[in-house]
Amino acid sequence: MSAKTKEVRELEALVRRHNALYWDTLTPEISDYDYDQLVVRLKALAPDSKALRELGASAPKAVELGSSFTHAAPMLSLDKCYEPEELAEWSASFEGKVVAMPKYDGIACSLHYDEEGVLRMAATRGDGQTGDVITANARGISDIPQTLSSLPSRRALEVRGEIYMRLSTFAKYKAEGMANPRNLTAGAIKQKDAAKSAAYGLSFAAFDLRGGQEASQVEQLERLVELGFPPIDYLVFDRAEVAKGFEAFAKMRPTLDYEIDGVVFKADTVTEQRRLGQTSHHPRYAIAFKFQGESGISTLTGIEWSVARTGVITPVAIVDPVVLSGVTVTRASLHNVAFIAKLGLTLNAKVTLVRRGGVIPNVEFVTTPGDTDVKLPEACPSCGAPVTRERDFLYCTTPNTCRRAVIGQLAHFASTLDILGFGDGVLEHAYDAGLLRQPADFYALTWEALATRERSGEKSAKKLIAEIAKKRTIPLASFLRALGLPELGKHVSAILAARYRTLDAVRRATIEELQATHSIGDTIAASVVNGLEDASALIDALVAAGVTAEFEAAPGGELEGPLSGKSFVFTGKMVIFSRSEGEKRVRALGGSVLSAVSKTLTYLVVGADKAGPKSAKEKAAEKVTKDGAPLVVLSEDELLAMLDTSPS
Numbered sequence: 001m002s003a004k005t006k007e008v009r010e011l012e013a014l015v016r017r018h019n020a021l022y023w024d025t026l027t028p029e030i031s032d033y034d035y036d037q038l039v040v041r042l043k044a045l046a047p048d049s050k051a052l053r054e055l056g057a058s059a060p061k062a063v064e065l066g067s068s069f070t071h072a073a074p075m076l077s078l079d080k081c082y083e084p085e086e087l088a089e090w091s092a093s094f095e096g097k098v099v100a101m102p103k104y105d106g107i108a109c110s111l112h113y114d115e116e117g118v119l120r121m122a123a124t125r126g127d128g129q130t131g132d133v134i135t136a137n138a139r140g141i142s143d144i145p146q147t148l149s150s151l152p153s154r155r156a157l158e159v160r161g162e163i164y165m166r167l168s169t170f171a172k173y174k175a176e177g178m179a180n181p182r183n184l185t186a187g188a189i190k191q192k193d194a195a196k197s198a199a200y201g202l203s204f205a206a207f208d209l210r211g212g213q214e215a216s217q218v219e220q221l222e223r224l225v226e227l228g229f230p231p232i233d234y235l236v237f238d239r240a241e242v243a244k245g246f247e248a249f250a251k252m253r254p255t256l257d258y259e260i261d262g263v264v265f266k267a268d269t270v271t272e273q274r275r276l277g278q279t280s281h282h283p284r285y286a287i288a289f290k291f292q293g294e295s296g297i298s299t300l301t302g303i304e305w306s307v308a309r310t311g312v313i314t315p316v317a318i319v320d321p322v323v324l325s326g327v328t329v330t331r332a333s334l335h336n337v338a339f340i341a342k343l344g345l346t347l348n349a350k351v352t353l354v355r356r357g358g359v360i361p362n363v364e365f366v367t368t369p370g371d372t373d374v375k376l377p378e379a380c381p382s383c384g385a386p387v388t389r390e391r392d393f394l395y396c397t398t399p400n401t402c403r404r405a406v407i408g409q410l411a412h413f414a415s416t417l418d419i420l421g422f423g424d425g426v427l428e429h430a431y432d433a434g435l436l437r438q439p440a441d442f443y444a445l446t447w448e449a450l451a452t453r454e455r456s457g458e459k460s461a462k463k464l465i466a467e468i469a470k471k472r473t474i475p476l477a478s479f480l481r482a483l484g485l486p487e488l489g490k491h492v493s494a495i496l497a498a499r500y501r502t503l504d505a506v507r508r509a510t511i512e513e514l515q516a517t518h519s520i521g522d523t524i525a526a527s528v529v530n531g532l533e534d535a536s537a538l539i540d541a542l543v544a545a546g547v548t549a550e551f552e553a554a555p556g557g558e559l560e561g562p563l564s565g566k567s568f569v570f571t572g573k574m575v576i577f578s579r580s581e582g583e584k585r586v587r588a589l590g591g592s593v594l595s596a597v598s599k600t601l602t603y604l605v606v607g608a609d610k611a612g613p614k615s616a617k618e619k620a621a622e623k624v625t626k627d628g629a630p631l632v633v634l635s636e637d638e639l640l641a642m643l644d645t646s647p648s
Contacts, residue, residue: 004045010576011042012051019055036080036290037637052281055127069123069133073210075108075160076128076278078264078288084243087265090287091239094272099217100245101234103262103288104205105182106164107189111138111206113157117148117227124189134189138163140198143205145228159224160208163189166257169201181259203258205232216268236268246289251352251365254297262290295354296329297367298322300347303334303374305381306628309408309484309600311399313380313387315340316628317351317363324353324361331626332361337376338392346370406438407431408599409484413439415567415598416482417471421464423598426450439482440541442468472546476503479549481565483538485531487524489565490590495520496528503549507532507539563591563642567600571617572607576636579607585643597621599629608636 018035042049055077081087091098108125122138123131138144141163148157165181165188173184188200206229209220218236225231233252237245242265249263267273267285276284302318315334322329332353334340343363345351349370351363380387380396382404387394399405407427414422419442430436435449445468450461477497480488500506509532514525532539568586570579570593577585582605583593597604597620604621614622618633625631634642 007576008042008046008049011038011045012049014038014575015042015051016054019051034635034637037635037641041637041640067133068126068130069121070130071110071123071125071128072158074128075110075125075131076282078103078286079282079284080262080288080290082290084246087242087246087287087289091242091265094239094267094276094285095269096239096272097216097218097268098237098239098242098245099221099234099266099268100237100242100249101207101232101264101266102205102249102256102258102260103264103290104162104164105259105261106162106185106205107182109134109138109161109163109204111144111159111161113148113159115154115156117151117157119144119146132190136194137189137191137197138204140194141202141204143203143230148227150226150228155211157212157227158210159206159227159229160210161204161206161229163202163204164258165200166203167259168257169203204229205258206230207232207234207264215270217266217270217273218268247365250291250295250354251367253291253295254352260291262288264288291354295352295364296322296324297350297352298329300345300349300351300363300370302347303340304331305377305394307380307382307396307402307404307408309399309405309412310486311396311402311405313377313394313396314628315374319351319353322353327622329353329361331628332363333628333630334363336392337389337394340374344369345374347372347374403431410436410439410442411598412484412600413482414442415594415600416484416592417474417478418594418596419471420467420596421460422467423596426464438538438541440538440545440547443472443542443545443547473548473550475552476501476506476549477552479503479542479547480506483531483535485528485535487527488531490592491565492520492524492528494590497551501551503539503543507536563589565590566602567592567594568603568605569594569597569601569617570605570607571615574636575608576640582636582639589643597624597631599624599627599631601629601631603632603634603639605634605636605639 015038018030018038039052039055043052046052081090110123110125110131111119112121114120119135119139121133122135122144123133125131139146163185165185167181170181170184184200185202188197188202191197206224207221209224212220212223214220214223218234221232221234233249233256235245235248245265246263249260253260265287267276273283273285278284298319298321300317300319304316304318306314306316308314315337317332317334319330319332334345343366345363345366347370349366350368352365352367353361354364376389376394377387379385380398380402383396383398383402385396385398385402388397389395396402396405407424410427410431411422411424413419414427427436430445430450433449433452435441435445445465447458447461447465450464451458474482475497477490477493480493480496481490496506496509500509509529511525511529514520514528515522520528563586568583568591570582573579574582586593594601597617601621601624604617606618621631621633
């Protein structure tokens with residue numbers, strides 16, 4: 001069996017399992033986002049897979065509640081996107097306005113009214129082709145009129161929408177231990193006793209009218225209100241401003257009395273909807289922008305400024321505690337000083353936070369302005385040196401003597417060379433004791449000096465010295481990358497090592513030579529040559545300390561790749577592929593695989609087959625991200641998507 005066939009079969013099993021858990025037993029085990037990524041991966045590998053045609057609820061069985069009902073026109077699911085660029089690309093495919101509506105997290109339903117406006121049939125979406133009849137229970141939902149008012153003409157109409165439970169209604173059930181409103185809604189609508197179903201107090205949101213003569217989506221929504229349905233929240237935008245729809249509902253999300261898991265966008269005019277048409281899976285005139293993580297509103301109480309190894313001073317938002325995806329958040333990313341101005345951020349403002357991918361909290365929007373302007377620091381918060389601003393970033397003017405910047409440089413050196421054991425605590429102790437000030441100082445350390453600093457004592461200190469001893473002879477590409485120079489990441493370091501073969505030859509390289517090297521442009525060439533010259537003292541100190549840089553071709557002869565400069569750590573048991581296979585594929589694309597989490601790590605890959613408490617690596621990842629490190633946690637499916645979309 002080929003690797004691809006094996007992967008397809010494993011993906012089909014996962015998709016079928018999680019599809020059944022979501023639709024049939026109402027006990028989902030993974031997030032909508034993670035499920036969508038499984039489907040996306042399967043579509044890429046096997047677009048004709050039978051598992052993709054089985055998405056949705058299982059076909060009704062004789063023993064199940066309600067008889068089956070075949071929809072005259074399929075109730076298609078919506079295509080999904082997660083990035084503004086995807087949304088912009090979709091909106092560029094048609095003319096006219098865009099209508100943004102909430103994506104209710106409920107049960108899709110179709111209502112059929114006869115020529116007299118009387119409700120004759122109600123059915124769930126089911127698998128899109130066939131649903132379950134729920135007419136008796138639908139009659140017990142107060143939002144669904146039994147007879148339409150202001151019927152424009154004697155014609156049968158179909159109304160499509162979502163049955164859901166308001167959060168205010170769900171509150172009493174939550175106290176009884178119920179999981180979420182959607183699961184409770186699904187159970188309530190399948191009750192055999194209509195009176196018991198009505199007792200749950202379900203609601204209905206109507207957003208699609210079929211059989212009428214309205215020329216636009218907005219006219220349909222207005223007509224639905226005239227017919228007796230409650231109005232729903234919606235906004236209308238020009239296509240160029242479509243992203244504002246997502247921002248608006250993201251801001252409203254914490255204040256809504258119903259759960260939403262995204263925003264639905266539709267081309268407004270019916271003529272454009274008809275022109276765009278649909279595929280066998282989804283309409284082309286509509287798309288759902290899904291939220292990537294749980295959002296919440298908190299108050300910005302302060303800004304903390306952290307210093308990176310390059311001297312960049314980055315703002316971190318300090319907020320009142322708020323629970324997102326089961327974790328209490330008190331700090332969130334603000335990216336750079338320009339982002340503060342872009343948001344119009346002020347102290348004591350109410351801000352919307354989103355935990356993207358369930359891990360890193362980000363400040364997304366200002367919900368309510370504060371009362372105090374954010375004051376940018378005039379001095380480095382670590383060393384007190386003056387700061388300078390270049391474009392969107394603030395910099396410490398003395399990074400080579402700044403405590404936080406130097407510790408960051410030391411951490412980068414140790415992490416790049418995979419010198420184990422030198423976490424932040426050890427480095428801070430060694431710096432404060434005067435033992436470490438530059439990378440060359442690693443090679444002058446003694447276990448006796450470290451033991452006085454290390455709480456674990458002699459045994460731990462000797463292990464650290466043994467780790468350093470392993471790294472006296474270093475691959476040339478790794479040596480260059482460990483210097484931490486701008487533009488000298490894994491890609492360029494590998495090219496220089498392959499071309500010049502020795503450290504002395506690399507140091508003699510000219511800008512003109514590098515400009516003529518494939519994939520190294522003028523800017524990078526100048527930055528590398530000037531950077532190496534500026535780092536002469538650092539390089540000389542390392543050589544004097546007995547460090548040797550030797551050329552060593554990467555495994556498989558690969559010298560560069562799309563993952564150059566990115567580092568990965570794996571934890572947990574892998575399901576879709578073995579850990580060794582994942583590490584091999586990462587290295588083949590230029591990525592580096594490390595054994596420990598640090599502030600400079602790019603990605604932590606968590607295996608799908610992981611039971612019990614969080615691993616030590618996951619806890620370490622939470623700590624460094626809480627401290628502002630840009631580390632991203634990936635699932636197996638997210639890693640696969642990255643590997644498969646990385647150009648070779």
